Amino acid sequence: MKTNDIILQTVTKFTLFVIILFSIHLFFAGHYYPGGGFIGGLMTSGAIVLLLLAFDIKTVKMILPVDYLKVVAVGLLFAIGTGAGALFFDKPFLTHAYTYAYLPLLGKTSLHTAVLFDTGVFLVVIGVTMTIIQTIGESE
Amino acid sequence: MFDAVLWISVTFISLAMIGLIYRVIKGPTVADRVVALDAIGISLVSVVALVSIVLETSAFLDIILLIGILAFIGTVAFSKFLEKGVIMEYDRNGDR
Numbered sequence: 001m002k003t004n005d006i007i008l009q010t011v012t013k014f015t016l017f018v019i020i021l022f023s024i025h026l027f028f029a030g031h032y033y034p035g036g037g038f039i040g041g042l043m044t045s046g047a048i049v050l051l052l053l054a055f056d057i058k059t060v061k062m063i064l065p066v067d068y069l070k071v072v073a074v075g076l077l078f079a080i081g082t083g084a085g086a087l088f089f090d091k092p093f094l095t096h097a098y099t100y101a102y103l104p105l106l107g108k109t110s111l112h113t114a115v116l117f118d119t120g121v122f123l124v125v126i127g128v129t130m131t132i133i134q135t136i137g138e139s140e
Numbered sequence: 141m142f143d144a145v146l147w148i149s150v151t152f153i154s155l156a157m158i159g160l161i162y163r164v165i166k167g168p169t170v171a172d173r174v175v176a177l178d179a180i181g182i183s184l185v186s187v188v189a190l191v192s193i194v195l196e197t198s199a200f201l202d203i204i205l206l207i208g209i210l211a212f213i214g215t216v217a218f219s220k221f222l223e224k225g226v227i228m229e230y231d232r233n234g235d236r
Contacts, residue, residue, distance in 0.1 A: 137228035
């Protein structure tokens with residue numbers, strides 16, 4: 001039986017961008033406000049889950065041709081890389097550095113290597129949740 | 141005075157949530173329970189908003205949007221399970 005989910009699919013197409021923007025906001029607000037890599041990654045995977053609900057697994061694989069296990073690996077590399085980067089400057093493992101830069105559009109911005117570590121957390125959370133959900137969803 | 145108004149509002153929303161919990165427990169069909177759970181989530185949004193006014197903080201404002209999104213995704217997932225028996229199909233236009 002073919003069902004017509006036009007309302008769900010249209011609502012998804014609009015809501016998806018709101019959820020993705022909210023997750024990006026949560027990710028970048030994490031240093032000064034509540035948020036961070038974990039909840040940002042969970043919201044991004046929530047957006048992908050909404051896409052999976054409104055469409056099917058095959059279509060979502062065509063839209064996002066991503067191997068989520070590789071996403072986990074890249075996230076772990078980010079975390080280890082920021083940790084090991086401190087070793088090149090004669091500092092202990094996982095020592096973070098920060099600076100204030102004057103970027104052309106953003107003005108005075110604090111650049112912190114903890115953001116790179118948080119990117120690793122973000123990618124690992126997306127990869128793990130999407131691997132779990134897709135593996136359960138594909139099994140018959 | 142203003143705090144009293146806020147606490148009265150929280151009390152009434154809590155009473156509404158008790159009524160919804162009655163519907164979740166008693167509801168004859170599953171659809172009743174799903175709608176009641178969705179409404180509980182939305183009531184929770186207003187409780188969080190009122191409590192964040194009482195505590196004079198803006199730290200909970202992200203939680204409001206978060207509960208809204210999660211309630212939406214959960215309700216969509218449950219209603220799709222009720223309608224089709226599966227939550228995610230592999231190929232919608234195929235034979236599976």
